Amino acid sequence: MKVLVATQKPFAKAAVDGIRAIVEKAGYELVLLEKYETPEELYAAVADVDAMIVRSDKVTAQVVDAAKNLKVVVRAGAGFDNLDLAACTANNIVAMNTPGQNSNAVAELALGMMIYMARNTFKPGTGAELKGKKVGIQAYGNVGRLVAEKARALGMDVWAFDPFVPKEKMEAEGVVVPATLEDMYKNCNYISLHIPANDQTKKSINKALVGLMPKGGCVINTARKEVINEEELIALMTEREDLKYCTDIAPDASSTNLKNASSLRRRNRVPKPLRLTSTPVSPPLPKL
Numbered sequence: 001m002k003v004l005v006a007t008q009k010p011f012a013k014a015a016v017d018g019i020r021a022i023v024e025k026a027g028y029e030l031v032l033l034e035k036y037e038t039p040e041e042l043y044a045a046v047a048d049v050d051a052m053i054v055r056s057d058k059v060t061a062q063v064v065d066a067a068k069n070l071k072v073v074v075r076a077g078a079g080f081d082n083l084d085l086a087a088c089t090a091n092n093i094v095a096m097n098t099p100g101q102n103s104n105a106v107a108e109l110a111l112g113m114m115i116y117m118a119r120n121t122f123k124p125g126t127g128a129e130l131k132g133k134k135v136g137i138q139a140y141g142n143v144g145r146l147v148a149e150k151a152r153a154l155g156m157d158v159w160a161f162d163p164f165v166p167k168e169k170m171e172a173e174g175v176v177v178p179a180t181l182e183d184m185y186k187n188c189n190y191i192s193l194h195i196p197a198n199d200q201t202k203k204s205i206n207k208a209l210v211g212l213m214p215k216g217g218c219v220i221n222t223a224r225k226e227v228i229n230e231e232e233l234i235a236l237m238t239e240r241e242d243l244k245y246c247t248d249i250a251p252d253a254s255s256t257n258l259k260n261a262s263s264l265r266r267r268n269r270v271p272k273p274l275r276l277t278s279t280p281v282s283p284p285l286p287k288l
């Protein structure tokens with residue numbers, strides 16, 4: 001039995017060593033494909049493997065087609081949006097993920113990004129506090145719940161919208177549940193996005209919604225870039241210079257919006273996207 005770890009962005013060495021120890025103890029063979037640059041390299045690597053572990057690597061119908069022995073694919077992360085589930089099902093391949101494993105890191109990052117924006121991207125000068133501000137958490141899942149807990153600890157007024165979680169449960173956890181998503185955008189100084197990227201949510205964070213936010217409103221996106229309607233957000237932020245957007249997910253490199261986004265970024269309203277698990281960001285310390 002062969003187990004492939006296919007990661008364009010490799011795991012830490014300690015993680016790979018841990019996976020190798022478990023796989024080899026079970027009598028299987030571990031095959032590594034790291035930092036690959038083309039889908040063809042992945043097609044070749046999957047040809048004779050029985051199981052595959054990926055991160056955000058795309059397991060497309062072509063990958064599934066090239067993997068004639070594949071029985072199980074595990075996405076080390078939350079969500080299935082990088083796996084073609086229909087192709088997996090059609091080929092009797094079990095698809096699994098690891099929800100919740102990095103939720104705390106993402107929640108801390110979301111709060112860190114709120115502080116970063118409240119403190120004018122850590123430029124010397126004046127800034128604002130989060131205490132007493134309203135944060136609207138869009139989706140109360142593993143990450144959203146932890147953001148709520150940490151935001152409350154900072155003295156924020158926490159709102160949350162998730163049509164799939166009972167209102168009573170959210171209220172019992174000290175969260176204000178608005179009647180509509182629009183109500184949350186109208187009332188909150190910060191919106192923190194934690195929705196999955198699916199047919200309902202893709203491009204749903206648009207001009208009409210974000211435009212409802214009060215003066216100085218800030219959207220924090222640690223969910224997925226696909227949920228943002230980039231064209232509309234850029235158009236809105238050009239009209240409303242008070243609004244802010246901060247994300248750890250770079251816009252699509254092929255997007256024609258990137259040029260516009262960069263020019264907005266130069267004016268410090270769209271800070272350079274920060275990546276959660278790559279280079280740590282160490283901005284200059286403000287003068288006290």
Ligand SMILES: NC(=O)c1ccc[n+]([C@@H]2O[C@H](COP(=O)([O-])OP(=O)(O)OC[C@H]3O[C@@H](n4cnc5c(N)ncnc54)[C@H](O)[C@@H]3O)[C@@H](O)[C@H]2O)c1
Nearest residue numbers: 078079139140141142143144162164194195196222223276
């Ligand atoms: N930045 C990162 O590195 C990173 C890491 C982990 C997860 N994520 C992303 O963060 C998001 C949340 O992850 P999670 O682990 O909390 O997922 P989760 O599955 O635990 O929670 C998702 C929540 O979204 C809710 N939801 C679904 N559709 C909704 C809708 N239309 N409106 C409001 N709520 C809706 C569900 O009811 C659920 O409570 C996902 O997009 C995930 O891909 C990003």
